[in-house]
Amino acid sequence: MKNIATTILIAATACAASADGMKSLESFMKGTQTGRADFTQTVTSPGKDGQAARSKTSTGSFEFQRPGRFKFVYKKPFEQTIVADGQTLWLYDVDLNQVTQRSQAQVLGSTPAALLASAPDMSVLKTEFALEAAPDQDGLQWVQATPKGKDGQLKSVRVGFAGEQLAALDILDSFGQRSLIRFTGMQANAVLPVSTFVFKPPARADVVRQ
Template identity: 60%
Template sequence: MKKTIVSIALSALAYMAHAGGIESLENFVRSAKSGKAEFTQVVTSPGKDGQVRTKTSTGTFEFSRPNRFRFAYNKPFQQTIVADGKTLWMHDVELNQVTSRSQEKVLGSTPAALIAASPDLGALRKDFDLQALPDSNGMQWVQATPKVKEGQLNNVKIGFKGNDLAALDITDGFGQRSQITFSKMELNTDIPAATFAFKPPVNADLVKQ
Protein backbone atom coordinates (compact mmCIF):
# COMPACT_ATOMS: atom_id res chain seq x y z
CA MET A 1 0.00 0.00 0.00
CA LYS A 2 2.81 2.39 0.94
CA LYS A 3 4.65 1.56 -2.31
CA THR A 4 1.48 2.28 -4.26
CA ILE A 5 1.00 5.67 -2.60
CA VAL A 6 4.66 6.56 -3.16
CA SER A 7 4.41 5.50 -6.82
CA ILE A 8 1.31 7.62 -7.32
CA ALA A 9 2.97 10.60 -5.64
CA LEU A 10 6.11 10.28 -7.76
CA SER A 11 4.05 9.93 -10.93
CA ALA A 12 2.08 13.04 -10.04
CA LEU A 13 5.27 15.01 -9.41
CA ALA A 14 6.75 13.82 -12.70
CA TYR A 15 3.59 14.84 -14.55
CA MET A 16 3.59 18.26 -12.93
CA ALA A 17 7.23 18.78 -13.90
CA HIS A 18 6.59 17.76 -17.50
CA ALA A 19 3.41 19.82 -17.71
CA GLY A 20 5.43 22.97 -17.04
CA GLY A 21 6.17 23.38 -20.75
CA ILE A 22 2.49 23.23 -21.71
CA GLU A 23 1.58 25.74 -19.02
CA SER A 24 4.38 28.07 -20.10
CA LEU A 25 3.22 27.88 -23.71
CA GLU A 26 -0.38 28.56 -22.69
CA ASN A 27 0.66 31.55 -20.57
CA PHE A 28 2.84 32.92 -23.36
CA VAL A 29 0.16 32.59 -26.05
CA ARG A 30 -2.51 34.08 -23.80
CA SER A 31 -0.58 36.97 -22.26
CA ALA A 32 2.17 37.96 -24.73
CA LYS A 33 0.47 40.39 -27.09
CA SER A 34 3.69 41.79 -28.49
CA GLY A 35 7.40 41.39 -28.00
CA LYS A 36 10.91 41.86 -29.30
CA ALA A 37 14.22 40.12 -28.79
CA GLU A 38 17.62 39.41 -30.26
CA PHE A 39 18.30 35.93 -31.59
CA THR A 40 21.05 33.56 -32.65
CA GLN A 41 20.22 30.78 -35.08
CA VAL A 42 22.40 27.73 -35.68
CA VAL A 43 21.37 25.57 -38.66
CA THR A 44 22.82 22.06 -38.85
CA SER A 45 22.33 20.10 -42.07
CA PRO A 46 23.76 16.89 -43.52
CA GLY A 47 25.93 17.36 -46.60
CA LYS A 48 25.98 15.11 -49.67
CA ASP A 49 29.49 14.06 -48.71
CA GLY A 50 28.32 12.82 -45.32
CA GLN A 51 29.76 15.80 -43.49
CA VAL A 52 27.58 17.83 -41.13
CA ARG A 53 27.47 21.52 -41.99
CA THR A 54 26.55 24.36 -39.66
CA LYS A 55 25.66 27.99 -40.28
CA THR A 56 25.20 30.62 -37.58
CA SER A 57 23.10 33.76 -38.06
CA THR A 58 22.11 36.61 -35.77
CA GLY A 59 19.41 39.23 -35.86
CA THR A 60 16.32 40.68 -34.23
CA PHE A 61 12.76 39.43 -33.83
CA GLU A 62 9.54 41.37 -33.22
CA PHE A 63 5.89 40.30 -33.13
CA SER A 64 2.45 41.71 -32.52
CA ARG A 65 -0.66 39.58 -32.27
CA PRO A 66 -2.51 38.72 -34.30
CA ASN A 67 -0.39 37.47 -37.18
CA ARG A 68 2.34 40.06 -37.42
CA PHE A 69 6.03 39.40 -36.99
CA ARG A 70 9.43 40.37 -38.34
CA PHE A 71 12.71 38.45 -38.42
CA ALA A 72 15.63 40.66 -39.47
CA TYR A 73 18.83 38.69 -40.10
CA ASN A 74 21.89 40.91 -39.86
CA LYS A 75 24.86 38.51 -39.98
CA PRO A 76 26.37 36.89 -41.95
CA PHE A 77 23.86 37.94 -44.65
CA GLN A 78 21.01 40.40 -44.58
CA GLN A 79 17.57 38.87 -44.95
CA THR A 80 14.17 40.04 -43.76
CA ILE A 81 11.01 37.99 -43.18
CA VAL A 82 7.89 40.04 -42.53
CA ALA A 83 4.29 38.96 -41.94
CA ASP A 84 1.97 41.97 -42.23
CA GLY A 85 -1.28 40.11 -41.51
CA LYS A 86 -2.07 39.25 -45.11
CA THR A 87 1.22 38.59 -46.90
CA LEU A 88 4.43 36.86 -45.87
CA TRP A 89 7.40 38.70 -47.38
CA MET A 90 10.95 37.36 -47.67
CA HIS A 91 13.65 39.78 -48.82
CA ASP A 92 17.11 38.43 -49.63
CA VAL A 93 19.36 41.49 -49.92
CA GLU A 94 22.28 39.64 -51.47
CA LEU A 95 20.12 38.10 -54.22
CA ASN A 96 18.09 41.30 -54.54
CA GLN A 97 14.97 39.13 -54.51
CA VAL A 98 11.60 39.45 -52.76
CA THR A 99 9.24 36.49 -52.37
CA SER A 100 5.60 37.00 -51.38
CA ARG A 101 3.10 34.38 -50.25
CA SER A 102 -0.42 34.37 -48.88
CA GLN A 103 0.06 34.41 -45.11
CA GLU A 104 -3.14 32.46 -44.48
CA LYS A 105 -1.92 29.55 -46.63
CA VAL A 106 1.58 29.16 -45.22
CA LEU A 107 1.50 29.97 -41.51
CA GLY A 108 -0.94 27.40 -40.10
CA SER A 109 1.55 24.67 -39.13
CA THR A 110 4.75 26.66 -38.75
CA PRO A 111 6.83 27.79 -35.74
CA ALA A 112 5.59 31.32 -36.39
CA ALA A 113 2.03 30.20 -35.63
CA LEU A 114 3.21 28.93 -32.27
CA ILE A 115 4.83 32.15 -31.15
CA ALA A 116 3.06 34.97 -32.95
CA ALA A 117 -0.23 33.93 -34.53
CA SER A 118 -2.47 31.62 -32.51
CA PRO A 119 -4.65 33.40 -29.93
CA ASP A 120 -4.89 30.51 -27.48
CA LEU A 121 -3.89 26.91 -26.80
CA GLY A 122 -7.12 25.58 -28.30
CA ALA A 123 -6.29 27.15 -31.65
CA LEU A 124 -2.81 25.64 -31.54
CA ARG A 125 -4.19 22.17 -30.85
CA LYS A 126 -6.15 22.34 -34.11
CA ASP A 127 -2.88 22.33 -36.06
CA PHE A 128 -0.42 20.70 -33.64
CA ASP A 129 -0.13 17.74 -31.30
CA LEU A 130 1.42 19.17 -28.13
CA GLN A 131 3.57 17.08 -25.81
CA ALA A 132 5.24 18.26 -22.61
CA LEU A 133 8.93 17.37 -22.34
CA PRO A 134 11.23 17.15 -19.31
CA ASP A 135 12.90 20.36 -18.19
CA SER A 136 16.47 20.78 -19.43
CA ASN A 137 19.11 23.53 -19.61
CA GLY A 138 17.10 25.58 -17.14
CA MET A 139 14.05 25.68 -19.44
CA GLN A 140 10.58 24.18 -19.62
CA TRP A 141 9.99 22.45 -22.95
CA VAL A 142 7.02 21.46 -25.08
CA GLN A 143 7.10 19.68 -28.44
CA ALA A 144 4.67 20.62 -31.20
CA THR A 145 4.14 18.21 -34.11
CA PRO A 146 2.02 19.32 -37.10
CA LYS A 147 -1.12 17.24 -37.59
CA VAL A 148 -0.91 17.80 -41.35
CA LYS A 149 2.16 16.07 -42.77
CA GLU A 150 2.17 17.87 -46.11
CA GLY A 151 4.66 20.54 -44.99
CA GLN A 152 8.40 20.26 -44.46
CA LEU A 153 8.25 20.65 -40.67
CA ASN A 154 8.70 17.48 -38.60
CA ASN A 155 8.41 19.09 -35.18
CA VAL A 156 9.46 22.07 -33.13
CA LYS A 157 10.47 22.14 -29.48
CA ILE A 158 9.75 25.39 -27.65
CA GLY A 159 11.75 26.33 -24.57
CA PHE A 160 10.62 28.81 -21.91
CA LYS A 161 12.28 30.48 -18.94
CA GLY A 162 9.33 31.42 -16.80
CA ASN A 163 6.87 33.07 -19.18
CA ASP A 164 9.60 34.24 -21.56
CA LEU A 165 10.20 32.48 -24.86
CA ALA A 166 13.84 31.35 -24.73
CA ALA A 167 14.46 28.87 -27.56
CA LEU A 168 13.12 27.04 -30.60
CA ASP A 169 14.54 23.73 -31.79
CA ILE A 170 13.15 22.96 -35.26
CA THR A 171 13.59 19.74 -37.24
CA ASP A 172 12.46 19.37 -40.84
CA GLY A 173 11.90 16.44 -43.18
CA PHE A 174 15.30 16.85 -44.84
CA GLY A 175 17.25 16.15 -41.66
CA GLN A 176 18.01 19.81 -41.08
CA ARG A 177 17.93 21.20 -37.55
CA SER A 178 17.55 24.86 -36.69
CA GLN A 179 18.21 26.00 -33.12
CA ILE A 180 17.16 29.54 -32.26
CA THR A 181 17.96 31.11 -28.91
CA PHE A 182 16.41 34.40 -27.85
CA SER A 183 17.94 37.03 -25.59
CA LYS A 184 16.87 40.40 -24.20
CA MET A 185 13.21 39.42 -24.63
CA GLU A 186 10.77 42.26 -23.92
CA LEU A 187 7.08 41.35 -23.83
CA ASN A 188 4.04 43.58 -24.25
CA THR A 189 6.17 46.50 -25.34
CA ASP A 190 5.04 49.21 -27.75
CA ILE A 191 6.03 48.29 -31.31
CA PRO A 192 5.20 50.73 -34.13
CA ALA A 193 2.82 49.39 -36.78
CA ALA A 194 5.36 50.40 -39.44
CA THR A 195 7.62 47.62 -38.19
CA PHE A 196 5.39 45.09 -39.96
CA ALA A 197 4.91 47.07 -43.16
CA PHE A 198 6.99 45.98 -46.13
CA LYS A 199 7.42 47.52 -49.56
CA PRO A 200 9.63 45.70 -52.07
CA PRO A 201 12.60 47.73 -53.33
CA VAL A 202 11.94 49.17 -56.79
CA ASN A 203 14.78 47.26 -58.47
CA ALA A 204 14.25 43.90 -56.70
CA ASP A 205 13.05 40.75 -58.45
CA LEU A 206 9.55 39.95 -57.14
CA VAL A 207 8.43 36.33 -56.99
CA LYS A 208 4.82 35.55 -56.04
CA GLN A 209 4.01 32.07 -54.77
Protein backbone atom coordinates (compact mmCIF):
# COMPACT_ATOMS: atom_id res chain seq x y z
CA MET A 1 0.00 0.00 0.00
CA LYS A 2 2.85 2.31 0.89
CA ASN A 3 4.56 1.59 -2.43
CA ILE A 4 1.35 2.31 -4.36
CA ALA A 5 0.86 5.59 -2.51
CA THR A 6 4.47 6.56 -3.16
CA THR A 7 4.12 5.77 -6.86
CA ILE A 8 0.96 7.87 -7.11
CA LEU A 9 2.66 10.75 -5.30
CA ILE A 10 5.69 10.63 -7.59
CA ALA A 11 3.48 10.49 -10.69
CA ALA A 12 1.39 13.41 -9.49
CA THR A 13 4.49 15.45 -8.70
CA ALA A 14 5.95 14.70 -12.14
CA CYS A 15 2.73 15.74 -13.89
CA ALA A 16 2.58 18.98 -11.91
CA ALA A 17 6.21 19.77 -12.69
CA SER A 18 5.73 19.02 -16.38
CA ALA A 19 2.62 21.19 -16.52
CA ASP A 20 4.77 24.11 -15.38
CA GLY A 21 6.57 23.98 -18.73
CA MET A 22 3.37 24.78 -20.63
CA LYS A 23 2.50 27.45 -18.08
CA SER A 24 5.95 29.00 -18.51
CA LEU A 25 5.56 29.02 -22.30
CA GLU A 26 2.14 30.67 -22.05
CA SER A 27 3.51 33.30 -19.67
CA PHE A 28 6.45 33.92 -21.97
CA MET A 29 4.21 34.36 -25.01
CA LYS A 30 1.88 36.72 -23.15
CA GLY A 31 4.36 38.73 -21.13
CA THR A 32 7.61 38.93 -23.12
CA GLN A 33 7.49 40.93 -26.33
CA THR A 34 11.19 41.71 -26.66
CA GLY A 35 14.37 40.23 -25.26
CA ARG A 36 18.14 40.32 -25.27
CA ALA A 37 20.63 37.63 -24.14
CA ASP A 38 23.99 36.02 -24.75
CA PHE A 39 24.05 32.43 -25.95
CA THR A 40 26.23 29.37 -26.25
CA GLN A 41 25.31 26.92 -29.00
CA THR A 42 26.65 23.37 -29.19
CA VAL A 43 25.93 21.47 -32.41
CA THR A 44 26.43 17.70 -32.29
CA SER A 45 26.43 15.72 -35.52
CA PRO A 46 25.94 11.93 -35.43
CA GLY A 47 29.00 9.81 -36.18
CA LYS A 48 29.33 8.16 -39.59
CA ASP A 49 30.94 4.87 -40.56
CA GLY A 50 31.64 3.94 -36.94
CA GLN A 51 33.14 7.31 -36.03
CA ALA A 52 32.25 9.14 -32.82
CA ALA A 53 29.79 12.02 -32.84
CA ARG A 54 31.31 15.43 -33.52
CA SER A 55 30.52 18.64 -31.65
CA LYS A 56 31.28 22.30 -32.22
CA THR A 57 30.48 25.24 -29.97
CA SER A 58 29.68 28.84 -30.90
CA THR A 59 28.95 31.92 -28.80
CA GLY A 60 27.23 35.20 -29.48
CA SER A 61 24.28 37.45 -28.71
CA PHE A 62 20.57 37.25 -29.44
CA GLU A 63 17.76 39.83 -29.62
CA PHE A 64 14.12 39.51 -30.62
CA GLN A 65 10.93 41.51 -30.94
CA ARG A 66 7.63 39.78 -31.58
CA PRO A 67 6.13 39.35 -34.02
CA GLY A 68 8.71 38.52 -36.65
CA ARG A 69 11.98 40.20 -35.73
CA PHE A 70 15.15 38.67 -34.34
CA LYS A 71 18.92 38.89 -34.59
CA PHE A 72 21.63 36.30 -33.89
CA VAL A 73 25.22 37.57 -33.89
CA TYR A 74 27.76 34.74 -33.79
CA LYS A 75 31.12 35.98 -32.51
CA LYS A 76 33.23 32.85 -31.93
CA PRO A 77 34.70 30.81 -33.51
CA PHE A 78 33.39 32.35 -36.76
CA GLU A 79 31.59 35.65 -37.26
CA GLN A 80 28.10 35.41 -38.71
CA THR A 81 24.96 37.52 -38.43
CA ILE A 82 21.36 36.38 -38.96
CA VAL A 83 18.66 39.07 -39.04
CA ALA A 84 14.92 38.77 -39.60
CA ASP A 85 13.43 42.23 -40.18
CA GLY A 86 9.80 41.17 -40.56
CA GLN A 87 9.98 40.71 -44.32
CA THR A 88 13.41 39.34 -45.17
CA LEU A 89 15.79 36.89 -43.53
CA TRP A 90 19.41 37.97 -43.95
CA LEU A 91 22.44 35.75 -43.33
CA TYR A 92 25.86 37.41 -43.44
CA ASP A 93 29.01 35.28 -43.41
CA VAL A 94 31.91 37.58 -42.54
CA ASP A 95 34.70 35.24 -43.70
CA LEU A 96 33.09 34.72 -47.10
CA ASN A 97 31.84 38.32 -47.27
CA GLN A 98 28.59 36.85 -48.55
CA VAL A 99 25.00 37.78 -47.76
CA THR A 100 22.11 35.37 -48.35
CA GLN A 101 18.69 37.00 -48.69
CA ARG A 102 15.45 35.01 -48.35
CA SER A 103 11.76 35.71 -47.99
CA GLN A 104 11.03 35.44 -44.27
CA ALA A 105 7.51 34.08 -44.78
CA GLN A 106 8.81 31.12 -46.78
CA VAL A 107 11.44 29.91 -44.33
CA LEU A 108 10.32 30.64 -40.76
CA GLY A 109 6.97 28.86 -40.32
CA SER A 110 7.91 25.67 -38.49
CA THR A 111 11.34 26.69 -37.19
CA PRO A 112 12.72 27.42 -33.70
CA ALA A 113 12.52 31.12 -34.60
CA ALA A 114 8.72 30.81 -34.72
CA LEU A 115 8.79 29.71 -31.09
CA LEU A 116 10.82 32.73 -30.05
CA ALA A 117 9.87 35.62 -32.25
CA SER A 118 7.51 34.92 -35.14
CA ALA A 119 4.31 33.79 -33.44
CA PRO A 120 2.44 36.65 -31.72
CA ASP A 121 0.56 34.35 -29.32
CA MET A 122 -0.09 30.74 -28.30
CA SER A 123 -2.99 30.23 -30.72
CA VAL A 124 -0.78 31.02 -33.72
CA LEU A 125 2.03 28.89 -32.31
CA LYS A 126 -0.34 25.92 -32.02
CA THR A 127 -1.18 26.12 -35.72
CA GLU A 128 2.47 25.31 -36.54
CA PHE A 129 3.45 23.02 -33.63
CA ALA A 130 2.01 20.25 -31.50
CA LEU A 131 2.92 21.33 -27.96
CA GLU A 132 3.18 19.15 -24.87
CA ALA A 133 4.83 19.37 -21.48
CA ALA A 134 8.11 17.48 -21.07
CA PRO A 135 9.75 16.33 -17.81
CA ASP A 136 11.84 18.83 -15.86
CA GLN A 137 15.56 18.49 -16.52
CA ASP A 138 18.70 20.39 -15.51
CA GLY A 139 16.64 22.61 -13.24
CA LEU A 140 14.45 23.82 -16.14
CA GLN A 141 10.82 23.32 -17.16
CA TRP A 142 10.54 22.01 -20.73
CA VAL A 143 7.99 22.02 -23.54
CA GLN A 144 8.23 19.64 -26.49
CA ALA A 145 7.29 21.27 -29.79
CA THR A 146 6.82 19.08 -32.87
CA PRO A 147 6.17 20.71 -36.27
CA LYS A 148 2.82 19.75 -37.76
CA GLY A 149 4.22 20.03 -41.27
CA LYS A 150 6.21 16.98 -42.32
CA ASP A 151 8.10 18.52 -45.22
CA GLY A 152 10.72 20.48 -43.26
CA GLN A 153 14.10 19.48 -41.85
CA LEU A 154 13.11 20.19 -38.25
CA LYS A 155 12.11 17.08 -36.28
CA SER A 156 11.46 18.55 -32.84
CA VAL A 157 12.35 21.35 -30.44
CA ARG A 158 12.44 21.36 -26.66
CA VAL A 159 12.09 24.80 -25.10
CA GLY A 160 13.49 25.22 -21.59
CA PHE A 161 12.38 27.83 -19.07
CA ALA A 162 13.65 29.00 -15.70
CA GLY A 163 10.34 30.18 -14.31
CA GLU A 164 8.95 32.50 -17.01
CA GLN A 165 12.40 33.21 -18.44
CA LEU A 166 13.57 31.57 -21.66
CA ALA A 167 16.71 29.57 -20.86
CA ALA A 168 17.38 26.99 -23.60
CA LEU A 169 16.47 25.49 -26.96
CA ASP A 170 17.22 21.85 -27.75
CA ILE A 171 16.76 21.33 -31.50
CA LEU A 172 16.79 18.01 -33.35
CA ASP A 173 16.69 17.89 -37.15
CA SER A 174 15.73 15.07 -39.50
CA PHE A 175 19.41 14.22 -40.08
CA GLY A 176 19.97 13.44 -36.39
CA GLN A 177 21.91 16.64 -35.74
CA ARG A 178 21.27 18.21 -32.35
CA SER A 179 21.72 21.89 -31.55
CA LEU A 180 21.58 22.96 -27.91
CA ILE A 181 21.35 26.72 -27.32
CA ARG A 182 21.64 28.03 -23.76
CA PHE A 183 20.77 31.66 -23.04
CA THR A 184 22.37 33.70 -20.26
CA GLY A 185 21.67 37.19 -18.96
CA MET A 186 18.22 37.27 -20.54
CA GLN A 187 16.68 40.76 -20.38
CA ALA A 188 12.93 40.40 -20.90
CA ASN A 189 11.09 43.33 -22.51
CA ALA A 190 14.34 45.20 -23.13
CA VAL A 191 14.03 48.49 -25.02
CA LEU A 192 15.50 47.77 -28.45
CA PRO A 193 16.18 50.50 -31.03
CA VAL A 194 14.41 50.16 -34.38
CA SER A 195 17.84 49.90 -36.00
CA THR A 196 18.47 46.60 -34.18
CA PHE A 197 16.65 44.65 -36.89
CA VAL A 198 17.72 46.71 -39.90
CA PHE A 199 20.34 45.02 -42.06
CA LYS A 200 22.23 46.54 -44.96
CA PRO A 201 24.67 44.36 -46.91
CA PRO A 202 28.25 45.57 -46.41
CA ALA A 203 29.99 47.21 -49.35
CA ARG A 204 31.46 44.73 -51.83
CA ALA A 205 29.65 41.81 -50.21
CA ASP A 206 28.31 39.17 -52.59
CA VAL A 207 24.51 39.12 -52.22
CA VAL A 208 22.71 35.88 -53.08
CA ARG A 209 18.91 35.99 -53.34
CA GLN A 210 17.02 32.73 -52.81
